Amino acid sequence: MLVKTIFAGFGGQGVLLMGVCVATAAMNEDKFVTYMPSYGAEVRGGTANCTVSISTDEISSPIASSPNYVVAMNNPSLLRFQHIIKPGGYIVTNSSLVNVELGRSGVTQIQVPGSDIAEELGAMRSANMVMLGAYAAVSNVVSFQSLIDAVGEVTGKKKKELVEFNIKAIKAGHDNAKEQIKKLESIEA
Amino acid sequence: MKNKEKRLMRGSEAIGEAAVRAGCACYFGYPITPQNELTEYMARRMMDTGRVFLQSESEIAAINMALGAASTGARVMTSSSSPGISLKQEGISFIAAMELPCVIVNIVRGGPGLGNIAPAQSDYFQATRGGGHGDYRTIVLAPASVQELYDLTRKSFELADEYRTPVLVLADGMLGQMMEPVVFNDKEILPEQLPDKPWTVKGAKDRPSRFIRSLLLDVDVEEEQNWRLYRKYQRIERREIRHEEYYMKGAELAIVAYGTAARIAKAAVKRCVEKNMRVGLIRPISLWPFPYEHIYKTAETVKHFMSFEMSTGQMVEDVQLGVKGRAEVLMYGRPGGVVPTPAELFRVISRAYNKIAREK
Amino acid sequence: MKDAATHYCQGCGHSVIHRLTAEVIEELGIADRAVGVPPAGCAVLAYFYFDVDMIEAPHGRACAVATGIKRANPESIVFSYQGDGDLAAIGTAEAVHSANRSENITVIFVNNAVYGMTGGQMAPTTLLGQRTTTSPAAAGREAHREGYPIKVSELLASLEGSTYIERCAVNSVRAIRRTKKAIREAFLTQMNGEGFSMVEILSPCPTNWKMSPVKSWKWIDEVMTPYFPLGVIKDSRKGSKKDAG
Secondary structure, three states: OEEEEEEEEEOOOOHHHHHHHHHHHHHHOOOEEEEEEOOOHHHHOOEEEEEEEEEOOOOOOOOOOOOOEEEEOOHHHHHHHHHHOOOOOEEEEEOOOOOOOOOOOOOEEEEEOHHHHHHHHOOHHHHHHHHHHHHHHHHOOOOHHHHHHHHHHHHOOOOHHHHHHHHHHHHHHHHHHHHHHHHHHHHHO | OOOOOEEEEEHHHHHHHHHHHOOEEEEEEOOOOOOHHHHHHHHHHHHHOOOEEEEOOOHHHHHHHHHHHHOOOOEEEEEEOHHHHHHHHHHHHHHHHOOOOEEEEEEEEOOOOOOOOOEOOOOHHHHHOOOOOOOOOOEEEOOOOHHHHHHHHHHHHHHHHHHOOEEEEEEEHHHHHOEEEEEOOOOOOOHHHOOOOOOOOOOOOOOOOOEEOOOOOOHHHHHHHHHHHHHHHHHHHHHOOOEEEEOOOOOOEEEEOOHHHHHHHHHHHHHHHHOOOOEEEEEEOEEEOOOHHHHHHHOOOOOEEEEEEOOOOOHHHHHHHHHOOOOEEEEEEOOOOOOOOHHHHHHHHHHHHHHHHHHO | OOOOOOOOOOOOOHHHHHHHHHHHHHHOOOOOOEEEEOOOOHHHHHHHOOOOEEEOOOOOOHHHHHHHHHHHOOOOEEEEEEEHHHHHHHOHHHHHHHHHOOOOOEEEEEEOOEEOOOOOEEOOOOOOOOOEOOEOOOOOOOHHHHOOOOOHHHHHHOOOOEEEEEEEEOOOHHHHHHHHHHHHHHHHHHHOOOOEEEEEEEOOOHHHHOOOHHHHHHHHHHHHHHHOOOEEEEEOOOOOOOOOO
């Protein structure tokens, strides 16, 4: 098993943090994992992305030329990465901000209004956590519980309220995506 | 967490943490992408631990500060990326000549010139042939994972002390930037726990004064010093060769690759093996000393080698030196900062392998 | 000092400056803490004469090497001994930044307005009108072609970080006494942890100036000091009378 995911958005949306959380969760599940951020001049333009590879075997390249999953937090991310997703793969979009149409077939799009859900919960900034929950529901590459633990570990256990809020956000995203998947499955059935 | 010491770490941080845990007392550096994370990590950690961190005015100053600090017996490190490493070469030559221990990290980027900041392996010649002026070598270690960045950086400090010679850790932007789990299998040493070195210049207290120099105007004396260094390098060549093998048993084609390229090669070789192709991988971990002897022995039965590098072909010359005409040596390279995919390399290997099979 | 005959030419200022530095080190009782960093230049062999720990530096890098030693081992009393080519040409960046960081080191800067060891080429401190092997025009060094002689002491004094800077000469008994006092002040600055100190010493090079030793002493008075004025250029130590910074 080798699963590659690209998390992409603009600077400040916390996409790198999403990647670190998923990578930490995978590490704690004793899986092989690599995390690779975009760096240098590339990040100066205001966009950021990172690639997380998770596998039961050694991972050769931490880069993804054809990822299984893309989490797109904004329009440029969808436009940039939609065409390299592996056929049969998924793109999870933050539909609060992504309003361009997916320009290809052969992949499944899950639309989760991450920013709106986060705002309802009381902190727009936590859209990344909502989307992280959605990603976990779609990919099942790490368990929900280890993701929650990893978020606590990465964001610091000291700020208990923040951790609890993040868990709420992850859960909300997770539930939202789960429902959509259920609908999709019932249509297919 | 099951294992308390297992940490998801960025490559550059793993290098820095290895240095700290090896008892590195002084770090000198100058900003250059893609190794800034290492300098920044050292700034934080060295200040936290009350050790010396100094951002110098240039790479030239940094290597010479390292030279000065090393002369006191302290474990020292400096780091940079390709153009900055070029600037350090004069200093590295002096450090080798003066027989001072020093760890130098090169997070290689695309070149020549300013090139770009993408991962590359084009500094192989510079690293393995001494790099600066004069008859000398530096030990060169080429990690291929974040765990190895940690382990081999730690090892570098020991090798530098043992042989009183500069040790180069050769990585690239991909290894430096990526995160992977790291397990600390070692015991941390504090700078003050390191044994005193008998050759330092810290002031002639209760002993005659001494000096450290590289200027030897008498040609006979300089010649003897060169032979002395040469004998040391021979000792290193006998004792410090490191390499790894992967599916080499029964292989007919041996891929030779190091660092990031070796990771990609591993995946490609695995696919080859799954398709019943007899392909294996030799991964030099020490680039100098290079595993010539091992390659020579391998070439007794393996008649085809392929050097795979993120350059137009530099290590291939060492593979040829190892093979000594016993086998064919092919080359596949992607310079300029391109990181080839395992699929691409798989296609290249398949073509070569099928050609070999047809000609048999 | 070690019991050794020096390789310096007749009338060269280095021997005197070596002796003064060694005397100060001995009188201050810091010989067992002192670490010297000689340059690439005529004084490259200084470790044969000074009876203290020494380490060679690549050309121009003495201030960086001294920085490394001092940072790694702050108990050391670290001094670099540099010529004008070493400090004011190839090593300008290291000197400027060491002064600016107020590295707690002492620089003995020997200014003889010429590259000595390599055979009398133009130095950054070569005076206008002075002929050298690389400013061979009849008019000697000309500003429009070769720029101006650098006043290193004034340059470094302008930096916030520099603490004690004095310019002296070694062309008379009085001047030599004054130089020794300056070297002493510089080392005291370091011993008191007050930061960067430098003594610039105008020093004769009869061989490359193509003058007799006596004439070269006069030349310092008549030609060098009008451009490179003697005296304390900066003293920002606590309790000092003069703070030109």
